[in-house]
Amino acid sequence: MTVLRSSLLFALAALAEIGGAWLVWQGVREERGPWWVAAGLVSLACYGFVATLQPEANFGRVLAAYGGVFVAGSLAWAMVADGFRPDRWDVGGALLCLLGVLAIMYGPRG
Template sequence: MTAGLYLFAALAEILGCFAFWAWWKQGASALWLVPGVLALAAFASALALTPPDQAGRSFAAYGGVYICASLGWLWLAEGEIPRASDLIGAGLALAGALVILSGAVRAG
Protein backbone atom coordinates (compact mmCIF):
# COMPACT_ATOMS: atom_id res chain seq x y z
CA MET A 1 0.00 0.00 0.00
CA THR A 2 2.84 2.41 0.79
CA ALA A 3 4.38 1.94 -2.65
CA GLY A 4 1.01 2.65 -4.26
CA LEU A 5 0.58 5.85 -2.24
CA TYR A 6 4.05 7.05 -3.17
CA LEU A 7 3.46 6.20 -6.85
CA PHE A 8 0.10 8.00 -6.86
CA ALA A 9 1.67 10.99 -5.09
CA ALA A 10 4.48 11.13 -7.65
CA LEU A 11 2.11 11.00 -10.60
CA ALA A 12 -0.12 13.69 -9.07
CA GLU A 13 2.86 15.92 -8.31
CA ILE A 14 4.31 15.55 -11.79
CA LEU A 15 0.94 16.25 -13.42
CA GLY A 16 0.38 19.29 -11.19
CA CYS A 17 3.83 20.68 -11.79
CA PHE A 18 3.58 20.02 -15.52
CA ALA A 19 0.32 22.00 -15.67
CA PHE A 20 2.12 24.99 -14.15
CA TRP A 21 5.11 24.41 -16.45
CA ALA A 22 2.84 24.34 -19.51
CA TRP A 23 1.16 27.59 -18.45
CA TRP A 24 4.35 29.40 -17.44
CA LYS A 25 6.90 28.10 -19.97
CA GLN A 26 4.83 26.98 -22.95
CA GLY A 27 2.07 29.58 -23.06
CA ALA A 28 -0.80 27.22 -22.24
CA SER A 29 -4.09 28.71 -21.08
CA ALA A 30 -4.37 29.77 -17.44
CA LEU A 31 -7.13 27.16 -17.22
CA TRP A 32 -4.33 24.59 -16.97
CA LEU A 33 -3.79 25.90 -13.43
CA VAL A 34 -7.12 24.47 -12.23
CA PRO A 35 -6.24 20.79 -12.77
CA GLY A 36 -2.69 21.63 -11.71
CA VAL A 37 -3.85 22.83 -8.31
CA LEU A 38 -6.18 19.83 -7.94
CA ALA A 39 -3.36 17.43 -8.81
CA LEU A 40 -1.04 19.10 -6.29
CA ALA A 41 -3.73 18.84 -3.61
CA ALA A 42 -4.10 15.12 -4.44
CA PHE A 43 -0.31 14.77 -4.16
CA ALA A 44 -0.23 16.37 -0.70
CA SER A 45 -3.18 14.27 0.47
CA ALA A 46 -1.61 11.01 -0.72
CA LEU A 47 1.74 11.81 0.86
CA ALA A 48 0.02 12.59 4.17
CA LEU A 49 -1.43 9.04 4.18
CA THR A 50 1.97 7.32 4.11
CA PRO A 51 2.95 5.32 7.22
CA PRO A 52 6.03 7.08 8.68
CA ASP A 53 5.09 9.08 11.78
CA GLN A 54 7.40 11.97 10.90
CA ALA A 55 6.66 14.09 7.82
CA GLY A 56 10.33 14.60 7.03
CA ARG A 57 11.02 10.87 6.93
CA SER A 58 8.00 10.27 4.73
CA PHE A 59 9.04 13.08 2.38
CA ALA A 60 12.63 11.82 2.25
CA ALA A 61 11.55 8.29 1.34
CA TYR A 62 9.15 9.70 -1.26
CA GLY A 63 12.04 11.53 -2.94
CA GLY A 64 13.44 8.33 -4.42
CA VAL A 65 10.07 7.37 -5.88
CA TYR A 66 9.62 10.87 -7.30
CA ILE A 67 13.01 10.76 -9.02
CA CYS A 68 12.13 7.46 -10.71
CA ALA A 69 8.68 8.70 -11.72
CA SER A 70 10.18 11.90 -13.12
CA LEU A 71 12.51 9.90 -15.34
CA GLY A 72 9.50 7.85 -16.47
CA TRP A 73 7.77 11.13 -17.38
CA LEU A 74 10.89 12.29 -19.21
CA TRP A 75 10.79 9.13 -21.31
CA LEU A 76 7.05 8.59 -21.84
CA ALA A 77 5.71 12.15 -22.01
CA GLU A 78 8.71 14.05 -23.34
CA GLY A 79 10.21 11.37 -25.56
CA GLU A 80 13.70 11.70 -24.05
CA ILE A 81 15.34 8.40 -23.18
CA PRO A 82 17.00 8.54 -19.76
CA ARG A 83 20.77 8.25 -19.81
CA ALA A 84 22.68 5.57 -17.94
CA SER A 85 23.67 8.19 -15.36
CA ASP A 86 19.97 9.04 -14.86
CA LEU A 87 19.13 5.39 -14.23
CA ILE A 88 22.06 4.85 -11.87
CA GLY A 89 21.14 7.97 -9.90
CA ALA A 90 17.49 6.91 -9.73
CA GLY A 91 18.51 3.45 -8.53
CA LEU A 92 20.64 4.97 -5.78
CA ALA A 93 17.82 7.31 -4.74
CA LEU A 94 15.31 4.45 -4.68
CA ALA A 95 17.71 2.32 -2.65
CA GLY A 96 18.02 5.20 -0.19
CA ALA A 97 14.23 5.48 0.01
CA LEU A 98 14.00 1.77 0.81
CA VAL A 99 16.59 2.12 3.58
CA ILE A 100 14.65 5.04 5.08
CA LEU A 101 11.34 3.15 4.88
CA SER A 102 12.76 -0.05 6.34
CA GLY A 103 13.95 1.87 9.40
CA ALA A 104 10.63 3.67 9.75
CA VAL A 105 8.64 0.43 9.56
CA ARG A 106 10.82 -1.33 12.14
CA ALA A 107 10.67 1.59 14.55
CA GLY A 108 6.90 1.96 14.18
Protein backbone atom coordinates (compact mmCIF):
# COMPACT_ATOMS: atom_id res chain seq x y z
CA MET A 1 0.00 0.00 0.00
CA THR A 2 2.87 2.38 0.75
CA VAL A 3 4.35 1.99 -2.76
CA LEU A 4 0.93 2.62 -4.31
CA ARG A 5 0.37 5.73 -2.18
CA SER A 6 3.85 7.00 -2.90
CA SER A 7 3.44 6.41 -6.65
CA LEU A 8 0.11 8.25 -6.71
CA LEU A 9 1.66 11.17 -4.82
CA PHE A 10 4.52 11.30 -7.32
CA ALA A 11 1.98 11.40 -10.17
CA LEU A 12 0.01 14.17 -8.46
CA ALA A 13 3.20 16.13 -7.79
CA ALA A 14 4.18 15.81 -11.45
CA LEU A 15 0.80 17.07 -12.61
CA ALA A 16 1.02 20.06 -10.27
CA GLU A 17 4.64 20.97 -11.05
CA ILE A 18 4.76 20.25 -14.76
CA GLY A 19 1.28 21.68 -15.29
CA GLY A 20 2.20 24.79 -13.33
CA ALA A 21 5.40 25.33 -15.26
CA TRP A 22 3.52 24.79 -18.54
CA LEU A 23 0.89 27.37 -17.54
CA VAL A 24 3.60 29.93 -16.71
CA TRP A 25 5.30 29.14 -20.04
CA GLN A 26 2.01 29.64 -21.86
CA GLY A 27 1.32 32.89 -20.05
CA VAL A 28 4.76 34.38 -20.69
CA ARG A 29 6.24 32.78 -23.81
CA GLU A 30 2.98 32.28 -25.69
CA GLU A 31 1.60 35.61 -24.42
CA ARG A 32 -1.64 34.17 -23.07
CA GLY A 33 -1.67 36.61 -20.20
CA PRO A 34 -1.29 37.03 -16.47
CA TRP A 35 -4.16 34.69 -15.52
CA TRP A 36 -2.25 31.77 -17.03
CA VAL A 37 0.81 32.78 -15.04
CA ALA A 38 -1.24 33.12 -11.84
CA ALA A 39 -2.81 29.69 -12.35
CA GLY A 40 0.66 28.27 -12.92
CA LEU A 41 1.98 29.78 -9.71
CA VAL A 42 -0.92 28.31 -7.72
CA SER A 43 -0.25 24.91 -9.26
CA LEU A 44 3.46 25.15 -8.46
CA ALA A 45 2.63 26.00 -4.85
CA CYS A 46 0.39 22.93 -4.68
CA TYR A 47 3.32 20.82 -5.87
CA GLY A 48 5.33 21.97 -2.86
CA PHE A 49 2.66 20.71 -0.49
CA VAL A 50 2.09 17.40 -2.27
CA ALA A 51 5.75 16.47 -1.83
CA THR A 52 5.36 16.72 1.96
CA LEU A 53 2.72 13.96 1.92
CA GLN A 54 5.17 11.24 0.86
CA PRO A 55 5.46 8.44 3.45
CA GLU A 56 9.29 8.60 3.23
CA ALA A 57 10.60 11.03 5.85
CA ASN A 58 13.89 11.94 4.10
CA PHE A 59 13.47 15.15 2.07
CA GLY A 60 16.55 14.51 -0.05
CA ARG A 61 15.46 11.00 -1.00
CA VAL A 62 11.95 12.10 -1.95
CA LEU A 63 13.14 15.01 -4.07
CA ALA A 64 15.92 13.00 -5.72
CA ALA A 65 13.48 10.26 -6.69
CA TYR A 66 10.91 12.80 -7.83
CA GLY A 67 13.50 14.12 -10.28
CA GLY A 68 13.13 10.91 -12.28
CA VAL A 69 9.34 11.20 -12.23
CA PHE A 70 9.68 14.80 -13.40
CA VAL A 71 11.82 13.81 -16.39
CA ALA A 72 9.45 11.10 -17.59
CA GLY A 73 6.37 13.17 -16.76
CA SER A 74 7.68 16.18 -18.66
CA LEU A 75 8.08 14.14 -21.82
CA ALA A 76 4.60 12.63 -21.39
CA TRP A 77 3.11 16.10 -20.81
CA ALA A 78 4.82 17.44 -23.92
CA MET A 79 3.40 14.56 -25.96
CA VAL A 80 -0.16 15.24 -24.80
CA ALA A 81 -0.16 19.03 -24.54
CA ASP A 82 2.20 20.04 -27.33
CA GLY A 83 2.27 17.14 -29.78
CA PHE A 84 5.93 16.39 -28.99
CA ARG A 85 7.24 13.11 -30.41
CA PRO A 86 10.08 11.67 -28.31
CA ASP A 87 12.86 9.79 -30.04
CA ARG A 88 14.40 6.57 -28.76
CA TRP A 89 16.94 8.51 -26.69
CA ASP A 90 14.19 10.46 -24.95
CA VAL A 91 12.33 7.24 -24.17
CA GLY A 92 15.48 5.42 -23.05
CA GLY A 93 16.52 8.30 -20.84
CA ALA A 94 13.08 8.50 -19.25
CA LEU A 95 13.10 4.77 -18.54
CA LEU A 96 16.54 5.07 -17.00
CA CYS A 97 15.26 7.88 -14.77
CA LEU A 98 12.29 5.76 -13.69
CA LEU A 99 14.66 2.92 -12.78
CA GLY A 100 16.45 5.46 -10.61
CA VAL A 101 13.15 6.28 -8.89
CA LEU A 102 12.62 2.60 -8.10
CA ALA A 103 16.14 2.22 -6.71
CA ILE A 104 16.08 5.40 -4.64
CA MET A 105 12.58 5.11 -3.18
CA TYR A 106 11.83 1.42 -3.04
CA GLY A 107 15.20 -0.33 -2.87
CA PRO A 108 15.79 -2.54 0.16
CA ARG A 109 17.27 -0.69 3.11
CA GLY A 110 19.47 -2.34 5.72
